[in-house]
Amino acid sequence: MKSRPKKPAHQAEFEEIYERHSREVWALVYARWLNADIALDIMQETFLRLWKQWQEGSDIVNPRAWVLRVARNLAEDHAKSAFRRFGTQPPQTMNGVEGRDGLPLDGMAREETFGQLRKELEHLAPADREILTLRYALDYDTSEIAEMLEINATAVHMRLSRARQRLAERLADQGVQVNNEQ
Amino acid sequence: MSNSVIQNDEARPDVDAVLGEFFKAQMPTPWPAFKAPLQTRLKRPESYWSRYSGRLALAACVALFVAGYITLAGFFPRGQGPSGVQNQIENHIGQRDKSPEQPKPAPNPDAVPMPTEFDR
Numbered sequence: 507m508k509s510r511p512k513k514p515a516h517q518a519e520f521e522e523i524y525e526r527h528s529r530e531v532w533a534l535v536y537a538r539w540l541n542a543d544i545a546l547d548i549m550q551e552t553f554l555r556l557w558k559q560w561q562e563g564s565d566i567v568n569p570r571a572w573v574l575r576v577a578r579n580l581a582e583d584h585a586k587s588a589f590r591r592f593g594t595q596p597p598q599t600m601n602g603v604e605g606r607d608g609l610p611l612d613g614m615a616r617e618e619t620f621g622q623l624r625k626e627l628e629h630l631a632p633a634d635r636e637i638l639t640l641r642y643a644l645d646y647d648t649s650e651i652a653e654m655l656e657i658n659a660t661a662v663h664m665r666l667s668r669a670r671q672r673l674a675e676r677l678a679d680q681g682v683q684v685n686n687e688q
Numbered sequence: 689m690s691n692s693v694i695q696n697d698e699a700r701p702d703v704d705a706v707l708g709e710f711f712k713a714q715m716p717t718p719w720p721a722f723k724a725p726l727q728t729r730l731k732r733p734e735s736y737w738s739r740y741s742g743r744l745a746l747a748a749c750v751a752l753f754v755a756g757y758i759t760l761a762g763f764f765p766r767g768q769g770p771s772g773v774q775n776q777i778e779n780h781i782g783q784r785d786k787s788p789e790q791p792k793p794a795p796n797p798d799a800v801p802m803p804t805e806f807d808r
Contacts, residue, residue, distance in 0.1 A: 517724055520722070520724075521721075521722055524721075524722040528719070528722070529715070529719070532715070532716075536714060542714045542715070542716065546716055546720070550720070550722075553722055554725065557722075557724060557725070616709075619706065620709075620710050620713065623706065623707070623710050624710075638707065638711070639711055641707075642704075642707040642708045642710070642711040642712070643711035643712060643714065643715055670703055670704075670707070673703060673707070674703045677703075677706075682706075
C-alpha cells in the first residue's frame, strides 16, 4: 500500500482519496449490514472523521487502511451506539443524500428476486458477503479483493466460488433458477 | 438499469449477472461527492496575558491603594492635631474616668449643730 505525505492535505487531495476509497468503504459496511443507507451514512461519517483528523494535522500514514478500519468499527458499533441515531453531525447534514426510491411497477419482479437474494445473503458469513460485495459491486478481481482484505488470493477464489454455489442452490430452492457455470 | 434478470427468466440467468445487478442496484447513483463541513472556528488558546490580565489589574489596584494610603499617612502623622484636644479625646474614648475621688470633708467639732424640729 502506498503511503502519503504526513502534512495536512488540501481539499483536492482529500477528494482524490475519497473518490478512490469511498466505494470500498461503502462495500465493506454494506456487506456487514446489507443496508445501502446505513452503509452510505457510515461511509460519510468515516470520511468526515478522516477530514477532521487531517484538519487537526494528525499523522495518517495510510488513509485507505485508516478509513477501512474506522468503517469496520463504526459498522460494528452501529447497533449499539448513539451514532445510529445522529452520528457526530446534526441530522440535517445528511439531508443532501439522495434516496433510491421511485421503483416502477415493471421492476417488481426484479425486486422480488433481489429480496430473495438478500435473504440468502443474510445467511452467509460476513466475510463471504464482503468478498461478494467487492466482486459484484465494485467489479474487483480476486487479487484486488485479497489485497484489500489482506487474505490469500486462493482463499478469496475458493470462498467466492463456494458462496456463489450456495446462493445458486438456495435461489433454485425458492424457484429462482440461475446458472452457476463459470 | 436493464431488467435482464426478469427477461431472462426462461433462460436461467447466470448467477453472476443476478449478483452483479443486485449489488450495483444497491449502490447510490450518482455517487455522492464529499462535502467538506463548514470550517468551525476553533477556540484559540488563551494567551498568558489575556488569561491573567484581570487578576493583574486587580492586584495593581490594591497595590496602588495601599501605596497611596501609606504616602498620605506620611503627610498627616497621627497625634499632631491643631489643639491636641482631639488627640486627648481619642485616647480616652471607651475608658472610664480614673481620676481619684475627692475625699469627703471631715466633720468640724466646733461647729454648732443646727436645732432640728425634735429639739424644740
